[in-house]
Amino acid sequence: MHLLLFFILKTPGFSHFISRFGYIGIILWFITFDQLTPIPEEVSLLIVGYLSVHGVFNPILAGVFCLVGFIAVDTVYYFLSKKGSSFIKKRTKGSSSLIESYKTKLKNHSFRAILILCFIPRMRMFAPILAGSMRLSFRKFLLFDLLALTAFTGIYLLLGIIFNRSLAAVIAKTKGLQNIVFFAAVLIIGVALLLFIRKRRKDKKENEKIAG
Numbered sequence: 001m002h003l004l005l006f007f008i009l010k011t012p013g014f015s016h017f018i019s020r021f022g023y024i025g026i027i028l029w030f031i032t033f034d035q036l037t038p039i040p041e042e043v044s045l046l047i048v049g050y051l052s053v054h055g056v057f058n059p060i061l062a063g064v065f066c067l068v069g070f071i072a073v074d075t076v077y078y079f080l081s082k083k084g085s086s087f088i089k090k091r092t093k094g095s096s097s098l099i100e101s102y103k104t105k106l107k108n109h110s111f112r113a114i115l116i117l118c119f120i121p122r123m124r125m126f127a128p129i130l131a132g133s134m135r136l137s138f139r140k141f142l143l144f145d146l147l148a149l150t151a152f153t154g155i156y157l158l159l160g161i162i163f164n165r166s167l168a169a170v171i172a173k174t175k176g177l178q179n180i181v182f183f184a185a186v187l188i189i190g191v192a193l194l195l196f197i198r199k200r201r202k203d204k205k206e207n208e209k210i211a212g
Contacts (some may be wrong), residue, residue: 023057023065030069040121041070044155049160059161063153070149071142074128078141081132088129099130106130110140115148124152 021028026048034041048066052059075183081088092099105113110131117127127148 022178023061026057026062026065027069027072030066031072034069035073038122042121042125045153045156046160046163049157050164052157053161053164059119059157063157064066066153066157067146067149070124070153071146073125074145074149075142077125077128078138081129082135084133090133092129099126102126102130103134106134106136110136111144111147114141115151118148118152 003028029044032043045066048060048062051057052062077088102113102117102201105116106127108185114131116128118124129142130136131145
């Protein structure tokens with residue numbers, strides 16, 4: 001899994017893919033490959049921020065296209081969940097305890113629950129799934145989801161931009177090292193997120209065994 005992450009971070013991976021296809025590539029990434037790979041969305045956003053610093057994208061436009069991709073995916077998940085799709089049931093298999101814990105939160109504090117789920121690595125998809133299964137108004141969900149995603153996208157794009165600029169100031173005299181260090185740092189962040197996700201899933205399974 002870690003080798004896959006490193007492969008996608010380098011050409012012909014994420015940065016190469018969206019550099020080649022431009023802004024449309026950002027949307028394509030988030031609605032297709034992002035749903036199939038273990039790469040956290042946080043890592044993808046950091047790289048978009050990085051590419052924005054290097055003139056590949058306008059950061060504001062890049063953020064808008066990231067949002068479009070996220071909203072498109074969430075809308076599909078929302079309506080599939082609302083219809084009781086078997087695809088959604090497979091995606092949420094083994095997550096019944098998590099779903100139940102957030103159902104109450106979503107019912108009583110919808111925006112807060114959606115915002116929290118946005119910032120838990122690889123758990124963002126549960127927001128539209130829960131909203132759909134609970135028949136939460138689509139307009140209400142869309143508003144809350146858009147606000148949460150705007151914060152999520154903006155923070156990680158900004159982190160990618162700030163980190164790259166800070167790095168450039170430190171190693172400006174060392175040609176070529178900036179890119180290497182950046183991707184190494186992104187790799188570390190990605191691995192840390194993947195380990196966090198794996199540990200969370202392991203703890204969840206252990207808790208379910210104890211409860212059972």
